[in-house]
Amino acid sequence: MRKFLTCTMRSWWWKILCFLILAYVVVGGFLMPVPRLDILNETIRNLYFHVPMWFTMMALFGSAAYYSIKYLRSGNLKDDVYAVQFTNTGIFFSLLGMSTGMEWAQFTWGSAWSNDPKQLCTALSMLIYFAYSILRGGLKDDEKKAKISAVYNVFAFAMMVPLIMIIPRMVDSLHPGAGGNPAFKQYDLDKDMRLVFYPAVIGWIMLGYWIASLKIRLGLIKYKKDIAF
Amino acid sequence: MNKSLATIFLLLITTTIASAQTEMADTLRSNGKIYVVVMVLATIFAGIFAYLVYIDRKISRLEKGKDN
Structure with missing residues (x-):
């Protein structure tokens, strides 16, 4: 499994595929037809760019939690490198998602921050992940750092799922899909928009993994250097 | 019968007008500047x-x- 992964990280075919998909998304995202809706107007096209940021973040945090559990089982510091870099890239995408969301909200909901349940819960889970970075920065010993942060990371992921995916759907929200599953119901998303939205989600997730894979490879080089001394 | 038909007609007209009035980047597109x-x-x-x-x-x- 690891051998397969390290090979995939270094191969080009999926990076080229990612480029092609996102090229289609950038062009199609602006030129393909969208439904005419009041207030939203053309900003509905933000769906192709703002929402995939969160999908990517969730995918990356999910992978990070997987590698944290793997580290706790194996005690191999390489798994810790994977977990850390997946988390860091996930935090990067969460910042992108939050700032794009606030820009969009400024012009459609009237203010960048309106204490919407999804905004609040997302901010909470972002703070939980910031604390992960601070926790790691505060510990000196590598083994101890890896072990404590792996346990914390599993907790952080277990908190993120209800905070982002469950609570906002149980209460009224400005976000679409309150009291249901957004974007996947037949009437929520226009069929023209699906043609761009689904590739957008896949393409952005691939880009997230590409960036994470670069950071992981750097982390592994550093790890090898450290044990060489 | 006539009344209900008229209502449906009115509804159709108002929705068409409403959708026509929703502001989209039509001028930007017709100028070709979206490209x-x-x-x-x-x-x-x-x-x-x-x-x-x-x-x-x-x-x-x-x-x-x-x-x-």
Whole structure:
């Protein structure tokens, strides 16, 4: 499994595929037809760019939690490198998602921050992940750092799922899909928009993994250097 | 019968008018200027991808131990 992964990280075919998909998304995202809706107007096209940021973040945090559990089982510091870099890239995408969301909200909901349940819960889970970075920065010993942060990371992921995916759907929200599953119901998303939205989600997730894979490879080089001394 | 037909007709007309009034970037599109925006974004994307490829290759070289 690891051998397969390290090979995939270094191969080009999926990076080229990612480029092609996102090229289609950038062009199609602006030129393909969208439904005419009041207030939203053309900003509905933000769906192709703002929402995939969160999908990517969730995918990356999910992978990070997987590698944290793997580290706790194996005690191999390489798994810790994977977990850390997946988390860091996930935090990067969460910042992108939050700032794009606030820009969009400024012009459609009237203010960048309106204490919407999804905004609040997302901010909470972002703070939980910031604390992960601070926790790691505060510990000196590598083994101890890896072990404590792996346990914390599993907790952080277990908190993120209800905070982002469950609570906002149980209460009224400005976000679409309150009291249901957004974007996947037949009437929520226009069929023209699906043609761009689904590739957008896949393409952005691939880009997230590409960036994470670069950071992981750097982390592994550093790890090898450290044990060489 | 007539009344209900008239209501449906009225409803249809109002929805058509409402949808026609929803402001979209039609002028931008008819001027062809939306393509400028697409071009700018495509350039940014090409740049980001080129940069990622550059970093990727650099890391590959590091992994082979040629740079250090």
